[in-house]
Amino acid sequence: QVQLVESGGGLVQTGGSLRLSCVASGHTFGRLSMAWFRQGKGKEREFVAAIDWSDENTYYADSVKGRFTVSQDNTKKQAYLQMNNLKPEDAAVYLCNAGGAYSGHYHPGTYWGLGTEVTVSS
Numbered sequence: 559q560v561q562l563v564e565s566g567g568g569l570v571q572t573g574g575s576l577r578l579s580c581v582a583s584g585h586t587f588g589r590l591s592m593a594w595f596r597q598g599k600g601k602e603r604e605f606v607a608a609i610d611w612s613d614e615n616t617y618y619a620d621s622v623k624g625r626f627t628v629s630q631d632n633t634k635k636q637a638y639l640q641m642n643n644l645k646p647e648d649a650a651v652y653l654c655n656a657g658g659a660y661s662g663h664y665h666p667g668t669y670w671g672l673g674t675e676v677t678v679s680s
Contacts, residue, residue, distance in 0.1 A: 560584045560669040562654045567674030575642045578674060580654030582635040592630050592637035593617075593658050593666060596650035597673075606652070607639060608664050617660050621647075646680040 566578040582590060593608035607628035608617045616628055627640040637654060652674055657667025 560586050560590070560656055562656055562669055562671035564652065564654045564671045564674040567652060567676045569677040569679065570644055571679050572644065572646060574644050574678075575640070576644065576676060578639040578641065578652055578654075578676075580637040580639075580656075580671060582637075582656055582669075586635055586656075590635070590656040590669075591658055591667070592628075593655040593664060594628060594637075594639045595653045595655055595666065596648075596676075597653065598647075598650040601650070603653070605664050605666075608655075608658065608660065609637065610660075615660065617664055641676070644676075644678045646678050649676060649678040651675050 561584045562582050564580050589611035591611045594606040595603050596606050597603040609628045609630050625643045630637045654671035655666045656669040658665050
């Protein structure tokens with residue numbers, strides 16, 4: 559089993575920035591591809607960004623390209639999501655996911671964190 563714990567959420571004004579973190583523990587069997595999803599209130603979960611375990615590729619939803627940056631620390635099994643120029647539509651619970659892969663679109667892995675809430679005031 560792999561456990562994921564997110565942190566870094568909070569309240570920011572439109573145009574502000576936040577950096578989310580995700581720490582993986584348990585039986586990771588080495589490096590894992592890490593991804594971020596989000597789910598706004600009353601909305602379906604959607605893909606945000608991901609990074610291959612090898613750091614060869616990153617993937618972003620069109621809505622966050624140029625504003626968000628995903629990165630990871632494979633040695634420490636941590637992932638990050640730097641979010642800049644936040645918009646009200648970015649408000650959501652952000653969920654960390656591990657073990658997925660990209661094939662046409664990003665397929666989430668089995669492991670999920672419980673999420674960290676990001677609120678953006680308009």
